[in-house]
Amino acid sequence: MKFTLSWLKDHLDTDASLDEIVETMIKIGLEVEEVIDPAEALAPISVGYVKHAEKHPDADRLRVCKVDTKDGEMQIVCGAPNAREGIKVAYAPVGAYIPGIDTTLTKAKIRGVESLGMMCSSRELELGDDHDGIMELDGDAEVGTPLADLVGPLDPVIDFEVTPNRPDTNGVRAIARDLAAAGIGTLKPLEIPEVGSTFDQPVAVTTEAPEACPAFGAIVIRGVKNGPSPEWLQKRLTAIGLRPINMLVDVTNYLSYDAARPLHVYDIKKLNGGVHARMGREGERFEALNDKEYSVDETMCVIADDEKVLGLGGIMGGTSSGCDETTTDVLVESAYFDPLTIAKTGRKLGLTSDARYRFERGIDPASIEDGLQRAAKLILDTCGGEASTITVAGKPPVEEKVIDYPPTEVRRLTGMDVPESRQEEILSALGFEVSRGGSWSVRVPTWRPDVEGKADIAEEVARIHGLDKLPTEVLPRLGDAPRRNPSLSEARVAAAKQAMASLGLLEAVTWAFTDEVGAAHFAAQPKEIHLLNPISADLSVMRPTPLPNLLLAASKNAARGAESVRLFEVGGAYTDNTPKGQRTVATGLLWGAGPRDWRSSNAAPSVFDAKEMAIAVLEAIGAPADKLMVFSDEVQGYHPGRSGQLRLGPKNTLARFGELHPSVTKAYDLTGPVAVFEVELDKVPAPKNKSATKPALDLPELMPVRRDFAFLYPEDKPALDLIKAIQGSEKQLIDDVRLFDVYRGKGVPEGQRSLAIEVVLQPRSETLKDKDIEAVSAKIVAAAEKLGATLRG
């Protein structure tokens, strides 16, 4: 919302400076976004005198001028046709900022001739539209006089953010009222002119939609001569970014910004019969003032004459009944429209306007007749004519709102002590009517739809009194020594992140949404997880796993020349669109061998790197690593022969790991395997033992014994089965079973591999004798043979 300082002063009697006014607005909650002070822009500009002008030696259209300025004689090259000897000009020195061309002047050479500064046109200084030549100032003006002193009063423009709770501040008057309450001046009384009527309002005005349009007020002015509005009005509209059109239209815009009172004008000669507010009908269309055609329906409130739709009530009028220079008889509408209906209609049609903005936030329902009176007065003064009586169809929803307000409420909610007299003063200044007592009765002004209860009134008092007076207090301590006590899920996320970063991975944070094609590599996409209004097509669906986004990041890193990618993310993955459909997944991605090293081979990451990391993460978050089962079911998006799952029991998948399917890798322009893992943090059961006590330490006194075995084992049988069988063959003695080599080649038949396994035996009560070891070895070999393994000789 923009307004000018002089406009504000129509309503506020004040000597306060612009800075004071702006500071006070900020302090009371009217958040100023920008102040444009033309005087500031003009500050470097002063009067200069062209002592001498001659044609530029190398350019016909340029003149080289010697100019007397506050800085002495300056040589300025100028292209304006009127640059000539003997005139006073607007001189801008080197270093000055010229707003109209958005340039800061520097020393220049123009076709070889030095030029120091500039002589400005009014457009270059944003003082007008004239750009036919440079400004020619009053011949009597003294050289060096600031230009601001010559061009008359300059009106600063203030732009501030209207919060949705304060629809009244869409009008300058409400700003003045707030400022007056804050002590920055006195609110001038608003005189509502009594426009004498010379005839009865002749147009049949009705509202047939009492919910959408509870009240429709109208006045008719006959015999007007429409045309441009007066200069003061045009200046104000232009200053706040509106385009003056003609007096009848400009009056509606003016009051919309002056009093937050939207109005509309109809050319009576273009009407067929009466004017009616009613709901739209299927199939009806109209051309709006923005020259676009709109179809209406039965949820929208339209204004129609006896034949057709004229416009959308409270949003935008139509071209068919618009006022132009030929209009002689005008009907002014001042209505009240239901905010919800306006909001819905506006959204449905994608149609915004100043009227919609005001109606959907709520206008003062008591402003109908005042609005008509003020509009009529302005029209009569400028356009002549005679006014009718005022008619109001329906009844505006003016409700008597009286709130029971204990004056202690400010202290309760803010901790500030505001004396009762001061509270009353503030509320009265804001238009509230206060009856004091033990608990006060406070009557809310009709223009404040936001005030509903005592907290709202406390806020009014607090914001005007000043939040700078808030006390600074410390919350009382809860508990003995408060410290961080993370929940299980929080602790798991932290532990998983620590684990992965410790493994050398880099934490990425990527969008929770992804593109459909990427998502489809990994899961079917139910319609329900597609966004209705995505920010772009490639972020249109909630990610079923972070993998597509990490892949995209990997692809981009590779394209930038990264030799390897090692990323992880811990975040949401979405199965459906309910709060429960969100899983927390720790996902890692490895691609590329990374830098070569003289001490070790640098193989590309494989399924086993992924498996190792998945297990490390699971251990870090407290999963029972010794109970994990490995499955090799195919998972969408993964390489069918180089991927697996870690489960607790046959159904509860805690993690997936493996290399991605080559077709997926290829889709992201990555060559070579991409190893990934996904750990489902929520699937890990909560630890049962809550005690901080660790189990007793059991240190065997006897030395462990190690024995190596080599088995031929079929390729198609899982190695884990063999390891588990060996482990189970002698539970008392076998402490660990370690596979330390896998060999294929000479001496190993086709379809088999040689698995070298070290078994650690831990005697407990007495040293193992040869025969004990032989007995265990026999059990181990027997268990292995049962699975189809053969001991190598």
Added chain:
Amino acid sequence: MTLEADILELENDLNAKISAAPDERALEDIRIAALGKKGVVSEKMKTLGKMSPEERQIAGPALNGLKNRIAEAIAKRKDVLEEAALARQLEAERVDVTLPVRAPGRGRLHPLTKVFNEVAEIFAAMGFEVREGPDIEDDFHNFTALNFPPEHPAREIHDTFFFPPREDGEKMVLRTHTSPVQVRTMMTEKPPIRIIAPGRTFRCDSDQTHTPMFHQVEGLVIDKSTHMGHLKGTLEAFCREFFGVKELETRFRPHFFPFTEPSAEMDVRYERDGAVVKIGQGDKWMEILGSGMVHPNVLKACGLDPDEYQGFAFGMGIDRLAMLKYGIPDLRGFFSGDQRWIEHYGFAPEEV
């Protein structure tokens, strides 16, 4: 030849061999040849048995002396040889220690993780616990319970992402703020409540300073006496701790949020020193967060009596906190997955 001359010759001979032994193995051979069971010295010792007591009295000490001197000579030579062998081994094992080794683990945590952690630590010390909520919310938790009436223009400020309507017509949303966690907490826990709720939030907005996903931390205190003075004290304490400054000037400006009444935004003083933003003092104000007293309608919607309970709530952008504290110039880098960015702006695991 006399016994004496015999011993002397033998000793000279053995000593010569010992001195000449090139390595430990040769020395051991000499030892066996001299002092072993059948060695020359041992053989001589055996002759003692056949001697008369008188002869033995002379020959005994002489031969024992020989044996001891030879053993000692061997031991000395052994030491010399061992030392030489060790010296050779050391020389042979010499490497070029300037050869490079692999860089230590370069794993890094995202600055957001670091900031989440810092925020949680600071508030924990003031008695706040962390609560979480889902990214996908229903209308009730994201809007209605927070006093955004249906169709109210305040909803439009939020640029909400919607999901397709369900059968009952309701559209689920991506939460536009972390405030729904206030509602979830108040509906399931009894006051006194003192929580923060960090998390991902979403708005359909994308430009230089906005991303469609960003991060907030919500704060909520509900009891029977907390007022805006406590809000001010708490947030100032947080900012001093977070930015590591002793002096911090704040400004509370009235503002509007549907779920608080009175509402205020908090600004802090700052100054810019080149690329560095110094928080705490300076000639400029920077908006840091929105806050206020929990609106009576919100308390009611969550089943609390607004005449009995009261408290404050606040919400602030974590991405922005990270940018300010760590001098990260651009928001878009946060979500780029660019490894160079993460390596530069991220933190080693032990730093978090």
